[in-house]
Amino acid sequence: MSSQALARELRASWAFIERNFNFTKRYWKWELVFFAYTMANSVTMGFIGKGIEAFSGTKLDTSYLILYMLLGSILWGYLSILFEIVAETVAWERWEETIEYTFMAPVRRATHLLSTCGYAILYGILRSGLILVVVSVFFDLDLGRANFLSAAGILAVSSFSFVGLGIVAAVLPLISPEKGVQVVHIFQALLLMFSGVYYEIDVLPVWMQQVGKLSPATYALRGMRASILEGRTMPEMWNDVWPLILLGALLLPLGLMFFKRMEAWAKKRGVLKRSG
Amino acid sequence: MADALLANNIVKAFKKSRKEIKALKGISLRIKEGEIYGLLGPNGSGKSTFIRIASTLLIPDRGSISIFGYDSVSNSASVQRMINRVSVEASFFRKLSAVENLCFSAGLYGIPRREALKKINGLAERFGLDLKRLKDPLEDFSRGMQQKVAIVRAFMTEPKMLLLDEPTTGLDPRAKRDVQSLINDVKNTMNTTMLLTTHDMDEAEKLCDYVAIIHLGRIVASGRPSELKKQLLGKVDNPSFEDVFLEFTGMSIEEAEYQEVESA
Ligand SMILES: Nc1ncnc2c1ncn2[C@@H]1O[C@H](COP(=O)(O)OP(=O)(O)OP(=O)(O)O)[C@@H](O)[C@H]1O
Ligand SMILES: [Mg+2]
Numbered sequence: 001m002s003s004q005a006l007a008r009e010l011r012a013s014w015a016f017i018e019r020n021f022n023f024t025k026r027y028w029k030w031e032l033v034f035f036a037y038t039m040a041n042s043v044t045m046g047f048i049g050k051g052i053e054a055f056s057g058t059k060l061d062t063s064y065l066i067l068y069m070l071l072g073s074i075l076w077g078y079l080s081i082l083f084e085i086v087a088e089t090v091a092w093e094r095w096e097e098t099i100e101y102t103f104m105a106p107v108r109r110a111t112h113l114l115s116t117c118g119y120a121i122l123y124g125i126l127r128s129g130l131i132l133v134v135v136s137v138f139f140d141l142d143l144g145r146a147n148f149l150s151a152a153g154i155l156a157v158s159s160f161s162f163v164g165l166g167i168v169a170a171v172l173p174l175i176s177p178e179k180g181v182q183v184v185h186i187f188q189a190l191l192l193m194f195s196g197v198y199y200e201i202d203v204l205p206v207w208m209q210q211v212g213k214l215s216p217a218t219y220a221l222r223g224m225r226a227s228i229l230e231g232r233t234m235p236e237m238w239n240d241v242w243p244l245i246l247l248g249a250l251l252l253p254l255g256l257m258f259f260k261r262m263e264a265w266a267k268k269r270g271v272l273k274r275s276g
Numbered sequence: 277m278a279d280a281l282l283a284n285n286i287v288k289a290f291k292k293s294r295k296e297i298k299a300l301k302g303i304s305l306r307i308k309e310g311e312i313y314g315l316l317g318p319n320g321s322g323k324s325t326f327i328r329i330a331s332t333l334l335i336p337d338r339g340s341i342s343i344f345g346y347d348s349v350s351n352s353a354s355v356q357r358m359i360n361r362v363s364v365e366a367s368f369f370r371k372l373s374a375v376e377n378l379c380f381s382a383g384l385y386g387i388p389r390r391e392a393l394k395k396i397n398g399l400a401e402r403f404g405l406d407l408k409r410l411k412d413p414l415e416d417f418s419r420g421m422q423q424k425v426a427i428v429r430a431f432m433t434e435p436k437m438l439l440l441d442e443p444t445t446g447l448d449p450r451a452k453r454d455v456q457s458l459i460n461d462v463k464n465t466m467n468t469t470m471l472l473t474t475h476d477m478d479e480a481e482k483l484c485d486y487v488a489i490i491h492l493g494r495i496v497a498s499g500r501p502s503e504l505k506k507q508l509l510g511k512v513d514n515p516s517f518e519d520v521f522l523e524f525t526g527m528s529i530e531e532a533e534y535q536e537v538e539s540a
Contacts, residue, residue, distance in 0.1 A: 008386030015383020019369070019376070026371045026413075097367040101429075104331045105384035106356035267335045270290050273328075 012107040016115035020085065024123065035127065038077040042135050045069040045198065050139075064229060066139050071224050072197040074131055075217065078124045078155065079162060079188050085120035086166035087184040089113070091173035099272050109263065110256055113170070117163040125155055132228075145231040153234050154223035157241060160248025161216030165191070167255035171262040174271060191217055216247045278344070280437055280469035281307040281330065286339035288325055299325040301493035302339070307486075309344075310467040312459070314474065314484035314501075318525050322493045323473040324363070327439045330471065331361050343437055360385075360430040361439040364446075366422035370415035374405075374425045377414060378432065385433040392432065399428040403454050419446050427455060431462065438462070440472045444479060452479075459483055481517040489524045497524040 001009070024031060049065035089112075093099035102112070129148070136143050169187055173180030194208055195201065195217035201209050212218045219240040226232040226240070234241060266272055288300040299322045307313040315323050328334040330341050332352040340347055346354040368377045375396065382392030400407055403424045414422060423446055430438060440459070444452045456479060462468045474480050480487055481501045488498035497504060501517060508515035508523055 011383050011386045011388065015380050018383070019372070019380045022372055022376050023369075096369055097365055098369055100328075100331075100333050100363070101361075101367055101381065102384065104333055104356055104359070104361065105381070106353060106386070107384050108353075264335065267333060268337075270328075270334055272333055 008106075009108060009111045012105070013111050013115040013118075016112060017119045020116060020119040020123075035131075038073075038080075038127075038131060039134065042070055042073040042077070042131055043138065045073040046135055046139050048198075063139075063141050067136075067141055067229055068225065069198055070132070070135055070141075071228055072192075072221065074128045075221055075224060076188075076192060076197060077131060078128045079192070079217070080185075081124040081127060082117070082120045082159070082162050083166050083169055083184050083188055084181075085123070086113070086117055086163070087170045087173060087181050089116050090170045091177070091181050094173060094177055094272070097273070103263070103272060109260055113167050113256065113259065114163070117159075117166065120166075121156070121159045121163070125152055128155070143228070146228040147231045147233060148227075150232060150234045150237070151224050151227035154220055154227060154237070154240070154244070157244045157248065158216050158220035158223070161244060161251045162220075164248065164251030164253075164255035165216075167252075167259050171259055174262055174266050191215055194218075196221055214247075216244055216251070219243045219247075278309045279306055279342075280309040280311070281305075281313075281341065281343050281471065283326075283330075283341045284339050286326065286329060286341060287337045288322075288329065288334065289337055299493055300329075300336070303490070303493070303495060304339075305488055305495065305498070307469060307471060309469050310463065311485045312463055312470045312472055312483050314472050314480045314487035315490055316473065316475075316477075316480055316487055316521060317490035321490045321525075323490060324441050326490070327361065327363075327441045327471065327473065330439055331359060332356055358436040359439060360433050360435040362426050362430045362441060362443040364442045366414075366419070366426045368414045368422065368425065371413050373413055374410040374417070378425065378429055381429045382432060387433065395432045396428060399431060399458075400424075402458065403427070403451060420448060420451060423447055424451060424455075427458070431458065434466065434468075436468065438468055438470045440470055442473055442475065444474065444476060452476075456483060477517040477521055489521065491525045 046066045046069060049067075049069040050062055052065055053060045053062055090099065093102055129152070135141075169184040172183050176183070194204070194212040195215045196204070196212060197217070201212045201218060204212060223237050223240040223244070226237050283303055283305050286300050286303040290297045290299060303322070303326060305313075315326065317323055325334065329336050330343065330348060332348050332355055335349055340349065342348065343355045344358055346358075348355050369380075372380075375393075378396050379389060379392055382389070387395075396410070397407060400410060405421065405424050405428075409417070409421075414425065417425065423443070427443055443459075444455050447455060459470065459472075460483065463470065472480070472484060484501060486499070487501055487504065488495045490496070499507075504520045505515050505517065508519055511523070512519045
């Protein structure tokens with residue numbers, strides 16, 4: 001790529017990020033409501049952690065349990081944001097009928113999708129961190145041992161895979177404008193179920209454990225727990241980091257390739273346009 | 277003069293729930309550089325479909341289009357750098373302001389922000405778009421105002437080829453004239469090639485160097501506006517350009533619209 005072409009792609013990339021930031025700004029009230037919703041989910045999970053002691057009748061490390069559940073719900077919230085923003089790239093642009101203008105612009109599809117994802121990752125990590133802090137204060141949790149840096153590192157590394165999956169999911173609104181986004185949420189719930197969102201995957205039936213081993217969310221959850229609950233550093237968690245790197249290196253290019261395929265399909269079928 | 281656009285036997289059908297709509301049944305045309313080429317035809321005749329294929333938004337079933345020598349399917353990236361489009365539907369992020377929408381588009385075309393703002397202000401002034409309103413969300417704009425912003429969006433990138441799909445539909449007479457004069461200016465000062473569709477026959481006659489009349493997915497007549505009118509001499513006294521349209525499409529504009537409503 002020439003330096004001129006690179007400058008063009010960078011400007012385009014910034015344009016996508018700025019546009020998404022403008023959306024967040026314009027819909028800040030909705031963002032607030034959505035934040036409250038995620039908080040409610042996280043607090044509920046925290047109480048489940050707390051309630052376990054009462055059920056079992058034995059003395060447990062409640063703070064640990066609450067944090068354990070909380071981390072599952074934080075990853076849930078993080079993936080929701082990521083998948084939502086990426087899937088909405090297509091769904092929303094189709095709804096607004098801007099998709100034709102975005103798709104006919106001289107921008108690489110990779111630049112388009114990765115910039116949108118980059119924004120989603122930043123926003124998602126910020127939001128997740130905020131939830132963790134607020135809920136910790138609420139339950140008076142001890143975060144003294146937590147290693148936030150390596151937790152953010154795990155989220156960042158796992159994001160390559162999540163972005164790859166998100167891009168695949170983004171295709172769904174192209175195929176089904178009405179139900180596409182809902183299917184993305186269903187897909188997310190299934191992924192997290194196999195990945196041990198509120199439990200270790202050992203409790204799953206063996207076949208589900210096998211599936212879970214292929215999911216980047218499994219390693220992301222384990223890494224997050226190790227960082228926050230035990231204060232591990234990235235090198236100490238290498239066993240969870242390398243699968244994330246590997247899965248990311250596979251899923252991201254595959255996602256992009258799949259999207260380009262489906263874009264060509266959409267251009268043959270004439271489905272970019274909403275009406276007509 | 278070089279060919280700006282060369283279309284060779286374009287065929288496009290849409291398959292929708294077992295029914296097949298044959299939108300284009302073999303369109304071949306050639307647009308010379310610096311020319312304004314009018315594509316006229318009744319509703320549903322395939323004009324927008326053709327423009328979408330030229331814009332790389334649709335892939336034809338058969339045939340090919342090249343723009344300044346680049347194939348619109350196999351070399352779409354090169355084509356995209358040379359074109360822009362105005363469509364009937366203004367198509368914006370409705371919650372974002374005009375400036376936010378336009379800066380986004382400018383960014384996609386790699387235009388630096390400061391340059392974009394200068395162009396936006398210049399063009400907005402030209403159309404009498406209130407500069408203060410440009411900060412308002414587009415959903416608060418009237419249709420005509422949105423259409424003006426859409427025209428700014430396309431002209432701002434200074435493409436070598438402009439695809440104008442009914443750019444003046446929905447504009448008031450003054451705005452219409454402003455747009456028409458902008459089209460002429462851009463042609464004269466920048467040698468921009470334009471493909472224009474319109475239902476305004478006076479506009480077509482006034483602006484176009486060459487027109488093709490498309491009906492049911494086929495080109496039924498083409499030539500310079502004056503030549504087409506000449507062909508009617510003897511059949512109609514003192515033929516207008518609307519007569520040309522009616523003659524070649526075999527029905528009046530009103531009838532054509534009626535038929536569209538019936539089939540819809
Ligand atoms: N994406 C699409 N999916 C299905 N059918 C389509 C699609 N786009 C166009 N068509 C059909 O193809 C035919 C040609 O449509 P097109 O929009 O090209 O006409 P047009 O000449 O631009 O009409 P108008 O003057 O009303 O704008 C119509 O029958 C239309 O319903
Ligand atoms: Mg049309």
